[in-house]
Amino acid sequence: EGIYDDPKGGGFREEVYPRLRYHFQFQNELNLFAEVDHHAKFSVNIYASYQTTDNAGAENGEPHVSFQHLANLFTPSTVDACFNHEGYGPVPGIKDDDNKWNVRGHKDRIISCGLEELRLFARLYDAEGTPPLAARLPSVHSRQIVEVLRKFAAQPRRLGDLRGKYYSTVMWDETNAVKKTHTIRRRTCFPADPTQWILSGPHFFVGNPFYKTPRAKCTEKGHYDILDLTTLPDDYLPRTNYVPDCDPAEYRRRTPVFKRANILVTDCYRILFRKMLSQSGERTYIPSLYPPGPSHIFAAVSIAFLEKSKLLQTMILSCSIVIDFFVKTTGKSNFTSGDISLFPILNEQDFIRIGTNRVLQLSCLTAHYASLWQECWNDDCRLDRWAKTDPRLPNSFFANLTPTWNRNCALRTDYARRQALVEIDVLAAMALDLTLEELKTIYRVQFPVMRQYEADTWYDQNGRIVFTCSKGLPGIGFPRKKTTIDPTGWEDIKDMQSSTVSRTIIDDTQPTGPTERTITYQAPFDRCNREKDYEVIWKAFLERFA
Numbered sequence: 001e002g003i004y005d006d007p008k009g010g011g012f013r014e015e016v017y018p019r020l021r022y023h024f025q026f027q028n029e030l031n032l033f034a035e036v037d038h039h040a041k042f043s044v045n046i047y048a049s050y051q052t053t054d055n056a057g058a059e060n061g062e063p064h065v066s067f068q069h070l071a072n073l074f075t076p077s078t079v080d081a082c083f084n085h086e087g088y089g090p091v092p093g094i095k096d097d098d099n100k101w102n103v104r105g106h107k108d109r110i111i112s113c114g115l116e117e118l119r120l121f122a123r124l125y126d127a128e129g130t131p132p133l134a135a136r137l138p139s140v141h142s143r144q145i146v147e148v149l150r151k152f153a154a155q156p157r158r159l160g161d162l163r164g165k166y167y168s169t170v171m172w173d174e175t176n177a178v179k180k181t182h183t184i185r186r187r188t189c190f191p192a193d194p195t196q197w198i199l200s201g202p203h204f205f206v207g208n209p210f211y212k213t214p215r216a217k218c219t220e221k222g223h224y225d226i227l228d229l230t231t232l233p234d235d236y237l238p239r240t241n242y243v244p245d246c247d248p249a250e251y252r253r254r255t256p257v258f259k260r261a262n263i264l265v266t267d268c269y270r271i272l273f274r275k276m277l278s279q280s281g282e283r284t285y286i287p288s289l290y291p292p293g294p295s296h297i298f299a300a301v302s303i304a305f306l307e308k309s310k311l312l313q314t315m316i317l318s319c320s321i322v323i324d325f326f327v328k329t330t331g332k333s334n335f336t337s338g339d340i341s342l343f344p345i346l347n348e349q350d351f352i353r354i355g356t357n358r359v360l361q362l363s364c365l366t367a368h369y370a371s372l373w374q375e376c377w378n379d380d381c382r383l384d385r386w387a388k389t390d391p392r393l394p395n396s397f398f399a400n401l402t403p404t405w406n407r408n409c410a411l412r413t414d415y416a417r418r419q420a421l422v423e424i425d426v427l428a429a430m431a432l433d434l435t436l437e438e439l440k441t442i443y444r445v446q447f448p449v450m451r452q453y454e455a456d457t458w459y460d461q462n463g464r465i466v467f468t469c470s471k472g473l474p475g476i477g478f479p480r481k482k483t484t485i486d487p488t489g490w491e492d493i494k495d496m497q498s499s500t501v502s503r504t505i506i507d508d509t510q511p512t513g514p515t516e517r518t519i520t521y522q523a524p525f526d527r528c529n530r531e532k533d534y535e536v537i538w539k540a541f542l543e544r545f546a
Contacts, residue, residue, distance in 0.1 A: 001025060001043045005331055007126075010134030017118065017133050018063040022046040024079055025071040025139060029101050029280075032075065039280065041331070044076075062115055062133065069111040071139040074101045081105025091142040091441075095448030102448075108143045117146070123153045124342065125330060128160070139331040141445050148438050152326060152344060155432065159314065160341030166305045167258040168337030169265055170275065172198065172242070173298040183254050184297075185245040188218045190511040191237050194293025194368060195251075195266070198242040201274045201299040204288035205472070207319045207362040207421055209272075211288075213238030213509050225509050226476055229412040230464075231517075234367045238509070242297060255295065258304050267292050268304035269372055271315055275301050277327065277335050282449045282472055285327040285335065287318035289363040291372065301337055308375060313346045316355035319362070319421060320428035321450075325442045344432060350545050351431040357384055358420040358427075361411045370405040377403040387423055387540035388533060392416065392463040415463030422530060426537045430545075436538045440531050454530050458494070461522040467494070477521075478503060496523035 003009050003016060004023075024044040028036050036042075051064035070079060072094050082105035092104045111117070115132050122135035140146055159166070177183040184198055191197040202224045205211040210232060212224040218241055227238065244251045256265045273287040276299065289311075296302060305311040317323045323343060327335065346352050356376065364373045384398040392415045401409055411417045429439040444451070457468040458477075467477040467490040482489035486503070493501050500520050508514040 001041045004043070004137040007136070009136075010126075010130065013135070013137075014131070014133040016047075017065045017067070018050050018052075019047045020045060020065075020067040021048050023067060023069045023137070024073055024076075025069075026073045030074050065113070065115050065118060065133070067113050069113050069137065069140065070109055071111075072141050075103045078103050078105050078109075082107060082109045091144060091445065093445045093448055093451075094141065095452070099448070099452045106142070109141065111140050111143060111146060113137075120146075120149060120153050124149060124326075136330075138329040140329060142441075144438070144441050145329070145445065148325070148434060148442065149329070151433050151438075155344035157345040157347070158341065159343045159345060161345070162305075162310060164260050165307065165310065166303055167256075167260065167265060168301055168303045168340070169256040170298045170301055171256065171265075171296050174242075177297075178242075178245075181254070182245045183251065184242045186241065187243045188214050188216065188239055188241050189243065191240050191243070194237065194291065195248070195295075196243055197237050197240050197294040198244075199272065199290070199294050199296035199300060200241055201276065201286075203238060204272060204274075204286065204290075206283050206286055206324075207288060207359070207424075208417070209288040209290055209363060210236070210238065210365050214241050215239075216508065222474075226473055227509055228507070229365060229410070229417075231507075232365060232412075233510070234407055236366055236510075261304070261306055265302065265304050266295055269308065269311060270302040270304045271311065271318060272296060272300045272302045273318070273335065273340070275299055275334055275336070277333055279328060279331065279333065280449070282447075282453060282470070283321075283324055285318065285324045287315065289315050289359065291368040293368065301335070301340075303337060303340065308372070310345075312356045312359055312376070313352055314343065315359045315363075316352065316424060317343060317346060317428050317431075319359065320425045321443060321447060322425060322428040322432060322434065322439070325446050328446050346428075346431050348431045351427045353378075353380070354384065354541075355424055355427045357381055358424050361409065362417060362420050363410075364405060365410045365412070367405065373405040373409060374403060386419065387426070387537040387544075388419060390415075390419075392459070392461065393419055413463030414465045415459050418528065419533075422533050423537055423541075426534060426541060430538075430541060436534060439534055439538075443530060443534070451530070454528060456527070458490075458525045458527050460525055464519070464521060466490070466521045466525050475505075493523070494525060496525070498523055 003012055026042055028038050028040045031038055085105050085107040087107040091106045091108050092102045094102060096102045118132035118135045121138055122130040122132050125136045125138060172184050178185060202212050210227050212226055215223045215225060258265050270290050271287050272290050277284050360376060381401050382399050385395045386393040411420055453470040458466050460466045465477045478488060478490045479486050480490050482492060500522050502518050502520045504518045506514050507517045
């Protein structure tokens, strides 16, 4: 399968595509081959003789290309089911409603690829000027998804057009920085200040720079605890697993420089994203916004911008499932600054204004963001309002905002933060000229794990998660069933219609040491429906922008 996504394989693909008739891309999730990793992708290909007849979309004597492309297959029977299907009903997603890998077929899963489609893929996924026959072949799930990709391709500007106006770096490679140059060393502790904080991938999630902190003993990938944003001190910094291993002056000397701005990259506000992509996870592209001070290890990529406006506009799109969908279609397992250069640039000012507000309200959780908050302040922020009516979403939040940062400028409850991200999804879709149905299709087809988590995540009346099946939120809310440690389980309380229920935990996420803390939840409990929320928010924004 590597011949179709290798960035250096263009010359080989130029010989393959005119001979290719059928391409069936499989994932080994059902362990059809027990000796192969279940994440592995492979393909069955049917070739024929080189085609030279005329082809729709051909230019300058290009050869004829015509093949059928099927991706996200888990069993061969799905291929027959797709070709035998009559085309009725919605296209099944990657997983079904029972969270099982979907093996049902549908006619619209079959993508007919010619030079026109390859030209589209080259524009979206390859360097400028790449000929269509050298294009990489993305994992496109259905014909409807191809139509969404056409809208991505129609965007007039991309991040790559800002050459020189942003700078990216992977900063410290653990092997070199720890063992050879002794720039950093392994030590888990609370940093004394932001310059002592060296970020790892688990520290952050989509739009949340304070997602987890390493435990005091952090030797495994699961040795992290979720942070409660409602109790986070204004000057909080989580534990770091690495600290500088040289004096401050030498550490700054070794820090990458954003030459166009003549400034250390650590003196800039930056977007960080995880370099490793989880194509089968809840989210694939994981970005967050960080203030000056911290550095990071090789597991993340950071991007600094000359202009704060471009930083925030990029962050709006980055937080959306619309961009995450685009990243998923690449099929990549690692993402680089070269890949992010393919992202479109927002132009619609109404979308940018509201999106910027949401990004700042999600990100500015501590006083370390005070300068960004003040620089981006606009009195119109107080006139903003939620696009959905719910007691857990008071519009007084906006009315009470101030030009000077304080902790109440940030969204801290689970319910409000989710709402902000859902609104960003809609804003991004509208800005890129997608339809409501296309946004819902993206969510339904490409985000099966997210749908599973949303279907079984429950909130109390104060906006706190009381139960979730999310593997990304261990320890949040009650366990499904009571245990010796937790005498109350979700099944014992889920039908409560009033009153409160409490849970006592030991919180070891603060520098002051382990603290016993009691969390109280207000009944009744309910869950959200993202597709219905998209409909409500879409309508509200249409009316607002009319």
